[in-house]
Amino acid sequence: GGTTLPKPGKYTYGENTVVTLKAPPAAGSLFDHWGGADGASVSSANTIVMNGNKSVKAVFSKLTxxxxxxxxxxxxxxxxxxxxxxxxxxxxxxxxxxxxxxxxxxxxxxxxxxxxxxxxxxxxxxxxxxxxxxxxxxxxAKMEIVTQPAASIAGQTLGGFPTVKVTTKADGTPIPNVAINVTEK
Incomplete structure (x- = not known):
């Protein structure tokens, strides 16, 4: 969006008066072109000659x-x-x-x-x-396997359900749903 100068409204001008139009855009917008019934009559210098009734509209677009x-x-x-x-x-x-x-x-x-x-x-x-x-x-991901209990368990039979926690060395965050396969040697 933006505003226009003169502000929106109806104005009376003498015949063949050259009116300068301005359309400052709001932040985040840019003036695109003059539209409306007589938008094509506005010059590249943003002026319009009042040789009859005129209706123009400022068209804005968003910056991308x-x-x-x-x-x-x-x-x-x-x-x-x-x-x-x-x-x-x-x-x-x-x-x-x-x-x-x-x-x-x-x-x-x-x-x-x-x-x-x-x-x-x-x-x-x-x-x-x-x-x-x-x-x-x-x-x-640098993996580190930490067993609990921390003591070496190689060659031992574990009872119950031992806990194995897998974390990354980078931040120590546990990795969820990790499966550990234990095989017989």
């Missing part, structure tokens, strides 16, 4: 910006953008995009965002107020 997404290292994951507001090829000024990073290579995990988005929250939301570039960083 590209969102460039990369994955680091390349090929280890994907990032899915999802609009929190409405869809489009480029993103309109003021839209919020929810980005979800998903590892696609076995043994890799999402670590953090880079570029115009920071932190490790996943999914994460990004406000589009200019052209943006975001990198989703992935790293090889």
């Amino acid at each position: 910006y590209p969102l460039n997404i990369t994955v680091n290292p390349e090929g280890t994951g994907t990032v899915t953008p999802e609009l929190v507001i409405k869809a489009g090829k480029d993103y309109e000024h003021g839209q919020t995009v929810r980005l979800t990073a998903t590892p696609t290579t076995a043994g890799y995990l999402f670590t953090d965002w880079g570029g115009d988005l920071s932190g490790s929250e996943n999914p994460a939301e990004l406000l589009i107020d200019s052209a943006k570039s975001v990198t989703a960083n992935f790293a090889e």
Whole structure:
């Protein structure tokens, strides 16, 4: 959106008077063109000659910006953008995009965002107020198996249901639903 000068309304001008029109856009918008019944009569200098009744309308459009997404290292994951507001090829000024990073290579995990988005929250939301570039960083998951009880259990028979916790060395977060296969040697 935006405003017009003169402001919207009906005005009386003398015959052949040249009227200058202005259409300052609001934040996040841009002036696109003059429309209405006589929009084509407005010159490139934004003037119109009053040689009869005229009706013009200022047409504004939303600013749009590209969102460039990369994955680091390349090929280890994907990032899915999802609009929190409405869809489009480029993103309109003021839209919020929810980005979800998903590892696609076995043994890799999402670590953090880079570029115009920071932190490790996943999914994460990004406000589009200019052209943006975001990198989703992935790293090889270094596994560490911790047995409980911590003492060595090699060669022993365990009773009950021993607990095995699998974590990543990077952040110590337990990995859920891990199956451990025990075989006889």
